[in-house]
Amino acid sequence: MIFIDIQEVISTLGGDWKAEARLLTDKLKEAENESQRKAIIAENEDIWRQLKAKLSDFAHKKCWYCETFTYRADNSVDHFRPKSRVYEDKDHPGYWWLAFSPMNYRFACTYCNSRRHDAAGTSGGKHDHFPLVDGSPRATGPDAPLSVENPLLLDPCWMPDVGAFWFDDTGEVSVNPSFKNVDEHAEEKVRESRHFYHLDQVSLVEARRRVHRKVLSLCDQADASFFSWKKTKDHSAKVAFGEAMNSIARMRDRTAEHSAVAQCAIRGYRHSSISASLSCDS
Template identity: 55%
Template sequence: MKNKKTSTGGLSLIFIDRQEVVEMLPNDWKAKAKSITDTLLATQSDAARKKLIGENEDLWRSIKGVLAKVSHDKCWYCETADVRSDNAVDHFRPKGRVAGVASHQGYWWLAFDVKNYRFACTFCNSRRHGDGGTTGGKADHFPLLDGSQRAGGPSVSISIEIPMLLDPCDYVDTTAIWFDETGQVKVNPEVLAVDDNASDRVCISRDIYHLDHVRLIEARKRIFLGVLDMCDRADNALLTYKSTQDPNARTLFRDSINSLKRMKNRDAPYSSVAICAVKGYRNSSPSAKLVAEA
């Protein structure tokens, strides 16, 4: 077995196209969301707004299935799929309050904006203690870069903000995290060329999304090493076929390549980890190079 040297580069988190979600929503849902938002904008009292949001929270819950379908039932933050978990519709910008910012009333005007929704597992969405002493969960956290302005109401565009949390709906953000053979979260150094704060954002996102949960690390490690082993199997089969012309070796090589491709598919378990493994191994493995560049 060859020495498994891996490098960095490439996509690491699944990218969720918000426009795809919007197009899947029924028109009556969009109309109702707009109507409630219009009412919110016309409401002057914080208490009245909170009451209105609370009375209509079933609206975002009603499209949880749509959000799940886009990601093949996997959490948008950590890519875990668990049919036993009561996965939630997370408001990326918290609707009621912002942790650590006592003066902020939350991004209430985005409470019914589907582009502010993220499909999240329990450990990414809620504050939990995990194995190995880890703690995480997004809850009401939405930290910004030091010095960044924060939108305090609908009259101020959220584009003034520089979030420290990586967003699965932002393609550049999805390239910032890299996974290695230990299953740990790393920063992709190639992203530093376009985001000076990538290292800090990866660290903060790891902690808040609870991406260092021990069981999650172990699951990523199994996928990563499984990909490397499959690459070795394909490489060995290819060498055997070239030297012997054994048709069984040819079949094994092609079947192994097909398996690698399936491991990278968006519906596969922790496909982002498989993508990292293939790309990181491409300089050592002809099979990984073939699949990475296909």
């Protein structure tokens, strides 16, 4: 997961789009009952679909939750807080007042956004789920501040959440030890997010494992070339060192698929590899 500045996304939206979104939100607030609200939402779904390409571009065409490009597609605009109902609270009407709010939009692949069962036996997908920390109040209408909530689902648009995941050479998701010092519910948030974003899907785990393995291999190549260069002063070894370092930089760049995995691999290897240490410092 990489940080997406949703405020920056909103700043690029056209005035006509924003005006239409405000108008529809006002209509929702003026609706007399739930049926009218649902009809307004159903009749105007195109308004968030218009933003699909823009949301995709802000994450370099990667899912905001799992950082994949295509194989968990097709992608869609997810309402981070479900617009029509909340699975964990049967009496909740859904966050209908956020249906046309771009602050609530996330770009998500099918496996993160919809309930799916993997052939290997895993299941997940966010769908209408929005669990909160036990005891947390839940906003029930437009006058209730969302700040009262403590969501269990990690949010790519909330910087403190972005570093919560840790990826090792197995490709599995665990808790970043540093996140435990930030949030007392770290373990639970990572566990629930891993499940509801379906981050344990077998093909996704394997893809992360390959990235982790490739980064370490590049670090080993860079180290070997570096020490050869220092020992022999052979210019070709210096060039090989630079090329390997460039490859590492490309894998950890936010435009790369699973760049957060590459970052973890480098950080975890920095005490054993001079190239990983240099990459961490750059």
